[in-house]
Amino acid sequence: MSDMIVKKDVSLPALPDTVLPAITQLTAALGIPREVLASQEEIEYAWRDLPRELREIPESLRDELIARMCVAVSTGLFDGAMNYSWNAAVLQLRQKIRNFGLAVVAQILQSDFEEKHLLELQDSKLLELCLKLNIIDEDGFFFLDQCREVRNNFSAAHPTMGTVNDREFTTFLNRCVRYALADSSSPKGVDISSFISAVKGPRFNDNQCQIWVQRLTETHDAQRQMLVNMVHGIYCDPATAEPARLNAIDICRYLMSAFTASIKSDLINNHSDYVAKGLEDKHTASLQFFEKLGLLGLLNESEQHVVYSRAIERLWNVHNGMNNFYNEPPFAERLLEVTQQGAVPETIQDSFVQTVICARIGNGYGVSNAAVPYYDEMIKSFSPREIATLIKAAADKNSSVGRRVANNGNCRRNLKLCLQLIDSDSVPNSVKSDYVRLMR
Known part of the structure; x- marks a missing residue:
């Protein structure tokens, strides 16, 4: 059966008849103009558009922050609603990094990376790390970084430079949902040192090979690309034992259908480097690698x-x-x-x-x-x-x-x-x- 997620419409209650008049009464009681808060029309339009965005958020992620955001929208406090939605997005991005594996992140960063390091990351650094891990793509990074700037300057988190209207808030929420909250799944990182040790170890049995193939399939494109390049390097190293070479070919043969243009480009570049540097042993082994995988067509005539x-x-x-x-x-x-x-x-x-x-x-x-x-x-x-x-x-x-x-x-x-x-x-x-x- 398919794992497709069925999205359910979210039906919000109508705004109580008392809410909007109460805002007018409140501003009058304080002696401030009604115009300093969102207008009745802005509140009504934001409330009308809210279910469309909420539908994209998995039920498991509709928590108290989302509930507070909805309450803030109902009273026209868009600056507060932005802060709640941004915090929900940040928490989800942190969870995706945990799912990827803090130990694997440490290997990729080549430095210590534990829970405390994750919690201490500034939002800008968090987005950069998510991009590096391919948890978000370049589009996601661009739009979420814009959201971060808007949140810092126009939300209730800090003294604001101005106000936002209903359309600006809806756009902000849409980006938080689309690039952070809409997908509750996340790639799992591969423990690089364990993977390399396994490839260089004794000959794989079928179960062992399938487990590693599954792990590489479940990780993101960038890490899979890096590990395929490592496997190619292991195969071409004259000091590599034959069982390790066979392990390398087995892994790549199963993953070939997932070879992206970037993976193929990297393999060709590595092969060309062997030629340019006069590494004849590695060049010969690399030719065998391409031949065994049926990728000779990638090489020049x-x-x-x-x-x-x-x-x-x-x-x-x-x-x-x-x-x-x-x-x-x-x-x-x-x-x-x-x-x-x-x-x-x-x-x-x-x-x-x-x-x-x-x-x-x-x-x-x-x-x-x-x-x-x-x-x-x-x-x-x-x-x-x-x-x-x-x-x-x-x-x-x-x-x-x-x-x-x-x-x-x-x-x-x-x-x-x-x-x-x-x-x-x-x-x-x-x-x-x-x-x-x-x-x-």
Whole structure:
């Protein structure tokens, strides 16, 4: 079932007939003009608009401060009502920081942070901390900071610079509700040191991995971004043990669907720094990180070329080595996984096509049957340019493919099977005649 919160309308009683006349009687008794207090029209409009804002506040947060705010509004004391609503917003922001975890906040701030520190925070510093923890976003920070200034200068908390009318109060309340009170939930921070220790520890079991993934999912975007960057750094560190690398990949694989543009940008920047600083070990590990997560498409073509080149070279060496029929499948599968992450860079397409086709048509002794499904899958995905490369290579007796086709009947029959995997409409016109000849 959905966890959607159902908002209920709040029905406030009508203003008593005695309230508004009583204000007039009070000012007369004190000998002051009626105009020094909110007018009857302002009070009526503010009271009319109040239920719309109260509806957005969860019932659990409609406490005595909200009740006092309503009483203040009913008598036109908008400066007092502003103070009550601001205090309610501040208390909720403090609670969200508690829910995030004071110990985690201390880790992020790299200083002591306990309950007393939270209570001693000035409102301006509280808003800055909430922004840092992503409890409020930049819009929320901007509008709540405006509310803080208004509260300091126009509410009953301090001697005022002037008065506010019903519309100004309603706007003030709307911002307190929208950015602090409307959502009673809050992200939970992840204990950074415990997380890093767990990743660097023994191999995760399924339950352990899921617990950490859940914690990272429940925290806010900024902390999740920071921790993903840390995990990438752990994976790329030459001193990291293999279990820790596998833990790092497991965490990121589960979180990939939640990778924001900022997370991806940071990963690319970290990877580029390794290149710029000449950290070859870290650069190589980082390439593997992107490859294992299927994120090669984020790298530039020259970086992708390196990954494809290595996978192609390893398959070619195994294909030409001893016991190739038994050794080829994992290397063929690896190359297929790489090609499924995006288009093969043009700089390596010729080598890619020749290697796959040579392995697929085999040699005088046959083919690696267990690897055939991987080869066929790659051939089905050939681009028109790769199809043209295949046909040209098969027609050229000086190429590796051409020599096998010209000298071995099994290779010719296997080539026809390869060509049958290709839609004839995808064959470029420049090689159409060779295609028809090879298909005979």
